Amino acid sequence: MADSSVALVTGAARGIGAGIARRLAADGFDLALVDLSAPEGTAGEVREAGRRAVALAADVTDRDAVFGAVDSAVAELGGLDVVVNNAGIALVGPVTDVSADELHRLFAVNVNGVLWGIQAAAASFQARGVRGKIINASSIAGHEGFAMLGAYSATKFAVRALTQAAAKELAAKGITVNAYCPGVVGTDMWVEIDKRFAELTGADEGETYAKFVDGIALGRAQTPEDVAAFVSYLAGPDSDYMTGQAGLIDGGLVFR
Ligand SMILES: NC(=O)C1=CN([C@@H]2O[C@H](COP(=O)(O)OP(=O)(O)OC[C@H]3O[C@@H](n4cnc5c(N)ncnc54)[C@H](O)[C@@H]3O)[C@@H](O)[C@H]2O)C=CC1
Numbered sequence: 001m002a003d004s005s006v007a008l009v010t011g012a013a014r015g016i017g018a019g020i021a022r023r024l025a026a027d028g029f030d031l032a033l034v035d036l037s038a039p040e041g042t043a044g045e046v047r048e049a050g051r052r053a054v055a056l057a058a059d060v061t062d063r064d065a066v067f068g069a070v071d072s073a074v075a076e077l078g079g080l081d082v083v084v085n086n087a088g089i090a091l092v093g094p095v096t097d098v099s100a101d102e103l104h105r106l107f108a109v110n111v112n113g114v115l116w117g118i119q120a121a122a123a124s125f126q127a128r129g130v131r132g133k134i135i136n137a138s139s140i141a142g143h144e145g146f147a148m149l150g151a152y153s154a155t156k157f158a159v160r161a162l163t164q165a166a167a168k169e170l171a172a173k174g175i176t177v178n179a180y181c182p183g184v185v186g187t188d189m190w191v192e193i194d195k196r197f198a199e200l201t202g203a204d205e206g207e208t209y210a211k212f213v214d215g216i217a218l219g220r221a222q223t224p225e226d227v228a229a230f231v232s233y234l235a236g237p238d239s240d241y242m243t244g245q246a247g248l249i250d251g252g253l254v255f256r
Pocket residue numbers: 010011012013014015016017034035036058059060061086087088089090109113137138139140181182183184185186187188189190
């Protein structure tokens with residue numbers, strides 16, 4: 001990888017996005033970090049690792065804001081080679097009860113946000129003649145519909161569809177598009193999922209998380225670093241011949 005490679009990561013303030021930022025910094029990338037509020041903490045970690053970082057506030061549901069973040073990354077860091085559309089939210093509840101407002105918000109973040117990121121990345125790569133890489137957050141829930149996570153699962157299936165179609169459309173330009181599909185990662189998102197399961201089903205707090213982790217063949221919950229190691233591969237030259245894939249990285253939970 002060239003010394004000046006730049007990656008942009010959305011949802012970089014915490015959890016998997018922060019883990020990806022730390023890993024890509026260790027790989028030698030400079031980082032543009034995007035979240036609802038500028039993720040200064042993660043940017044500080046990247047700088048401590050010896051790489052340049054800019055922290056940008058943008059809501060991924062806002063197409064103009066996403067294009068603006070990509071433009072800022074290029075302007076402030078002198079280029080952009082990799083875009084990781086990681087930001088996402090969860091929604092727990094039976095498919096029979098999901099409201100129109102909940103569904104609208106969920107799709108706005110998890111699907112529209114990824115689509116705006118693909119569009120902004122593709123436009124920027126093509127304008128600069130960069131054979132860039134676009135990497136999207138799907139999930140085990142993008143390969144299997146999970147009870148109480150049906151609407152969320154639908155958004156992650158949609159991310160796989162966008163990944164496949166964009167890969168086909170952009171291959172001739174030398175741009176690859178892939179997705180990562182984590183399993184049960186011990187982030188704030190899972191704290192919220194577990195709490196909501198408890199409220200809705202009467203399970204004890206911690207019980208749902210423990211049950212999911214129990215199903216993992218490798219016998220432990222996943223860390224952001226486990227996910228980031230796969231994203232590092234997708235962002236680097238070793239994955240140059242891979243496009244349109246949505247790879248499971250889940251410790252052995254969903255087998256496809
Ligand atoms: N935690 C898990 O077990 C799994 C997570 N994933 C996916 O990985 C991605 C990251 O998940 P986690 O780190 O666990 O989540 P998290 O909830 O810990 O962090 C998500 C980050 O995204 C940001 N964000 C949310 N909405 C945003 C918006 N509209 N614009 C900009 N930033 C926004 C949040 O502020 C937060 O910093 C998500 O797409 C999630 O669906 C997939 C499979 C498993």
